[in-house]
Amino acid sequence: MKTLKIEPLTKEAFAPFGDVIESEGRDYFMINNGSTQRYHKLGEVQLDEQGQGIISIFRAETLEYPLQIKMLERHPFGSQSFIPLFGREFLLVVAPVGDGSMNIDPSTVRAFRATGRQGVNYHRGVWHHPIMALHNNDEFLVVDRSGPGNNCDEFFFDESVQLTVELD
Numbered sequence: 592m593k594t595l596k597i598e599p600l601t602k603e604a605f606a607p608f609g610d611v612i613e614s615e616g617r618d619y620f621m622i623n624n625g626s627t628q629r630y631h632k633l634g635e636v637q638l639d640e641q642g643q644g645i646i647s648i649f650r651a652e653t654l655e656y657p658l659q660i661k662m663l664e665r666h667p668f669g670s671q672s673f674i675p676l677f678g679r680e681f682l683l684v685v686a687p688v689g690d691g692s693m694n695i696d697p698s699t700v701r702a703f704r705a706t707g708r709q710g711v712n713y714h715r716g717v718w719h720h721p722i723m724a725l726h727n728n729d730e731f732l733v734v735d736r737s738g739p740g741n742n743c744d745e746f747f748f749d750e751s752v753q754l755t756v757e758l759d
């Protein structure tokens with residue numbers, strides 16, 4: 592059994608998986624007659640030709656920890672962003688796109704903890720665990736892709752692969 596180390600979420604550490612949506616430490620320019628700071632293009636909505644960008648809210652229950660990571664999913668046709676609406680921390684478990692096949696090397700799986708002032712934008716095809724709220728009925732603004740085709744592949748690890756996330 593391998594317990595995943597939960598890393599702090601930073602732009603640099605998360606770069607192989609997508610973008611961190613935050614204002615802390617980021618550049619901005621002034622708009623609206625100097626009344627507003629615009630933290631511009633913190634992430635990009637990635638879509639295929641037939642995709643439409645949509646905005647949703649996910650209200651998520653907490654999961655039981657320690658949690659065994661049995662599966663990860665990916666969205667081949669578009670990115671997917673999660674922005675916490677109540678300013679609460681949440682967890683992420685991810686793996687890189689890899690060679691595009693339906694396979695994940697367990698040694699590449701990483702866990703991160705997002706502060707309540709950070710959101711994430713998973714890039715197209717990045718493997719990730721479904722939303723991992725740490726507070727019951729937490730809500731997230733979600734920007735992702737709607738359109739034809741199956742935009743959600745699920746990969747289940749072999750039972751012998753025991754990846755676990757536990758809260759400290």
Ligand SMILES: NC(=O)N[C@@H](O)C(=O)O
Nearest residue numbers: 664671719720721722743
């Ligand atoms: N299935 C769905 O819309 N949600 C997942 O993609 C997720 O990442 O939570």
Ligand code: NI
Nearest residue numbers: 664666671721
């Ligand atoms: Ni997803």
